[in-house]
Amino acid sequence: MEVLFSTNALVALLxxxxxxxxxxxxxxxFLSIVSGKLKAEEQPKARRIGLLLAMLFRIILLFGITWVMGLKxxxxxxxxxxxxxxxxxxxxIIFGGGLFLLYKSVTEIHHKLEGAEEGETGKASNSLSAAIIQIALLNIVFSFDSILTAVGLVSSEPAPKGFGEAALIIMILSVVISIIIMMIFAGPVSKFVNEHPTIQILGLSFLILIGVMLLAExxxxxxxxxxxxxxxxxIPKGYLYFSIFFSLFVEFLNLKMRKSSKPVQLHNNKIQDEKLKDTDITN
Structure with missing residues (x-):
């Protein structure tokens, strides 16, 4: 406990x-885009399950860190x-996750612009179970990459005596705190992403970049x-996330300057609007 509340431990936790x-x-x-295809009442449930799965996978991998490192x-x-x-x-695992992310991102961009699958055939990709399976698959890869990065950061820093025993607890606490924070902001972020088509396409483009990064890694x-x-x-993650934040900053400026203009409706959004209208008419 003395080590956990030391300055080094608190800095490591932050x-x-x-x-x-x-x-x-x-x-x-990814959660925002996948859950955005679900019914409005199912979206919060999909986000909660997705983030809880992310926390569960990360904690399991931390407890099995010897196995994870043995995969080298x-x-x-x-x-x-x-x-x-x-x-x-x-x-x-990392290479396969990169391929899956590239495939999923390109497919989603096609569906949002062309909309052949959702609009014409109406496959089960809009179901909660299908969305959770996709989220779970990608969560395994994201969790694996996240844990490898966290372990690399901890092991690269000189640690004081006794810090090794507390490192696992600190990493678990960081995972739990970060997931709680993401749960708080997941709803507003998803709403913002799904209301702005350019943010959706940018988000999918970012996922393509992350897929390429995973392939390289x-x-x-x-x-x-x-x-x-x-x-x-x-590929250094710092370069990637800088490009993501810079692109988002530019798009936020564009959105602020063009508040009065009506955003372009992507194919999926049009289908959802039509379904909502049909539901209102039926009621």
Whole structure:
């Protein structure tokens, strides 16, 4: 307890909580877009379940940190001349998550602009269970990446005597506090995202960037080398999040300057408006 309330521990807790919130931005964007396709009464439930799953996965991974770090071991080594490397458990999870995020983001952009699937065939992608499955799959990847980043931050800092035993508690506390904060702001953020088409498209573009970052990180963890010399490096997260915040800042200025103009309706929004009108007429 003495170590937990020390200055070093409190600084570590604040730093990790801030880091978890920043790393959770992509999670909230994905939650907002996926839950925005649900009925209005189901959206808060989907967001709560999504964030609770994120907290659960992160805590489970923290308790199994030895297993997580053990996934660095090589499963398969290869050298094809033009490409060499070693496949690990960590690289497979991160790389697979990047591919899934790229696929999902591009598909969502297509649906919002073309709307063929929701508008014509009406598949079950609007159901709560389908949304939760998508959220759970991506939460595993986001949680894995978040925990690896947090563990790397803690292990890279010189720790005082006895701090190692408290590190796990501090990381768990940071996860719980960050998820509570995200739960408080998830509703307003989702409402804002779904009311502004440009924010939706920007959010999906950010998810594409994050998908590319995960692909690069997975390739780096696998030690991919082209022609035996050119090693694949991970993309620093600071560059990525700076571009996200800068783009959002520019768009907020645009929205403020054009308050009177009516936003363009994306295909999904039009379908939802028509459903609401039909419901009102029926009632």
């Amino acid at each position: 730093t990790l909580t801030f880091l978890e919130i920043i790393l959770g931005i992509d999670n909230i964007v 071991k090589s499963i398969y080594d290869f050298d094809w001349g033009f490409l060499s490397g070693h496949v690990t458990g960590q690289s497979l 997975g390739s780096h963890l696998a030690g991919f080398k082209f022609l035996g010399e050119n090693e694949v490096h991970s």
